[in-house]
Amino acid sequence: MAEIAGFRGLLYDASKVDMSKVLAPPYDVFDDAGRAVLAAQDEKNCVRIIVPEAGGEGDKYDEARRLMDAWQEEGTLLRDDAPAIYRYHQIFKHEELGEQEVVRRGFIAAVRLHEFSEGVILPHERTLKGPKIDRLNLWERTSSHLSQIFTLYSDPSCAVDALFAGAEGQEPTIDGTTADGTRHLLWRVSDKETLEKVQAQLGDKPLYIADGHHRYETMLALRNKLLAETPNASPRSSAAFGMMFLANIDDPGLVVLPTHRMIHNVADFNADALRAKLSELFSAETIDLSADATASGQIIRDALTKAADKGTSIALVVPKEASAQILTLRPDVDLAALGLTGAKETLALDVTILHGVILEGLLGIDRAAQEAQTNIEYIKDTRVAIERCQAGEGQAYFLMNATPVAQVVAVSNVGEVMPQKSTFFYPKIATGMVFNPISVDEEV
Numbered sequence: 001m002a003e004i005a006g007f008r009g010l011l012y013d014a015s016k017v018d019m020s021k022v023l024a025p026p027y028d029v030f031d032d033a034g035r036a037v038l039a040a041q042d043e044k045n046c047v048r049i050i051v052p053e054a055g056g057e058g059d060k061y062d063e064a065r066r067l068m069d070a071w072q073e074e075g076t077l078l079r080d081d082a083p084a085i086y087r088y089h090q091i092f093k094h095e096e097l098g099e100q101e102v103v104r105r106g107f108i109a110a111v112r113l114h115e116f117s118e119g120v121i122l123p124h125e126r127t128l129k130g131p132k133i134d135r136l137n138l139w140e141r142t143s144s145h146l147s148q149i150f151t152l153y154s155d156p157s158c159a160v161d162a163l164f165a166g167a168e169g170q171e172p173t174i175d176g177t178t179a180d181g182t183r184h185l186l187w188r189v190s191d192k193e194t195l196e197k198v199q200a201q202l203g204d205k206p207l208y209i210a211d212g213h214h215r216y217e218t219m220l221a222l223r224n225k226l227l228a229e230t231p232n233a234s235p236r237s238s239a240a241f242g243m244m245f246l247a248n249i250d251d252p253g254l255v256v257l258p259t260h261r262m263i264h265n266v267a268d269f270n271a272d273a274l275r276a277k278l279s280e281l282f283s284a285e286t287i288d289l290s291a292d293a294t295a296s297g298q299i300i301r302d303a304l305t306k307a308a309d310k311g312t313s314i315a316l317v318v319p320k321e322a323s324a325q326i327l328t329l330r331p332d333v334d335l336a337a338l339g340l341t342g343a344k345e346t347l348a349l350d351v352t353i354l355h356g357v358i359l360e361g362l363l364g365i366d367r368a369a370q371e372a373q374t375n376i377e378y379i380k381d382t383r384v385a386i387e388r389c390q391a392g393e394g395q396a397y398f399l400m401n402a403t404p405v406a407q408v409v410a411v412s413n414v415g416e417v418m419p420q421k422s423t424f425f426y427p428k429i430a431t432g433m434v435f436n437p438i439s440v441d442e443e444v
Helices: 032-041 060-073 129-142 192-202 213-229 271-278 293-310 350-362 367-372 382-390 405-413
Strands: 010-012 077-079 085-092 102-112 149-153 174-177 183-189 207-211 241-248 255-257 260-263 282-288 313-317 323-329 376-379 396-399 424-426
Touching: 060 077, 060 129, 085 192, 129 213, 149 213, 149 405, 207 213, 207 241, 207 405, 213 241, 260 350, 260 382, 271 282, 271 323, 271 350, 282 293, 293 313, 293 323, 293 382, 313 350, 313 382, 350 367, 376 382, 382 396
Parallel strands: 149 241
Antiparallel strands: 010 077, 085 102, 085 183, 102 241, 149 207, 174 183, 255 424, 260 376, 260 396, 282 323, 313 323, 313 396
16 A cells, blocks of 8 residues: 655754744745735745746756755755655644644655556546646756645554654754644654554555645656656656645544535526525525624534534525525435436435536536636635625625535545535645655655
């Protein structure tokens, strides 16, 4: 199953930079304005590499390579002398979790790459072509994996976590806080005994991709290209391994939040007509909302949590209305008759029913339009969704329960995938904690 290895990471010298000013979210969660904010924090912010802009000569990918080389030459980035794995803690809060402080624990390592068909590393979401091409060009030009794939493994006894107790008692190598308030701590673990014990614990386990499907497929593409160019490469070539963050499915700090959908620009949309169609498939409970968006969000979350015990449940809110409907799929609905097929594990998902039955079947928003976000916008914050609804934006809002991790694993195990934005693992893995230089000629 999963083959774990240490690698010689490339890390910021924390004595030369303020780590809180050089870390960044993954490249795909901020826009041009967000990039500008990050770049303005520090001239060495990693966003200048992960989302490069063309410099004086060459294209943007050449500029990323130039910066990486320059920062290494001046000592801003330092390559570890010995292979290591990197213990990683994220300490955070979130409005939807109340005032509770949460710690998510995991570690960063090199993991042998496998095609999905091999059943060792399993996906759960569909991917698009465009982002893969950009990342492939960037990673090939910089000869590096610049961010981690977020993967999950099952370890109910937390035996792997226990192996890092010694490292956690030391001062962290990296300590920085990102704009969302999350504190990121990294410890270097290079002793051979710990590496071997981690490898042994995970050697019989599959990994499940939580976040980073596009980047994983990019790693596969880069591996295939590099190894095809060097057919006699060592089986342990670093090009055959990808940099991943691994977290325990059973870690209480593993938080999944919902992603809501705002519907807009649907031709001939009529809320009453939609509710009439929904009533044929769903039972509906009407709940009153508050003028305060935060309070309304809590009302809806509580109602959805309660309704989940009865089956597939989704909240419908229409702009400027003072109530919401909690929709619960009727048990006698024949999904196959509605054109929805697949494994029972996939059909049990709220997002499957939302996308297949409501968005496609009732509103005519086909998969292509969903991927292009022609008529749909994804909103990760319940309060923000309510505020925008109260302001009259869009045509309708579908608010969701979070997809349980157990359902993610179940769908992956049967070889199927979920609609886009089915899961929101919070917080995001910070980019800039450690980079992974790769070369066909270097072994892990």
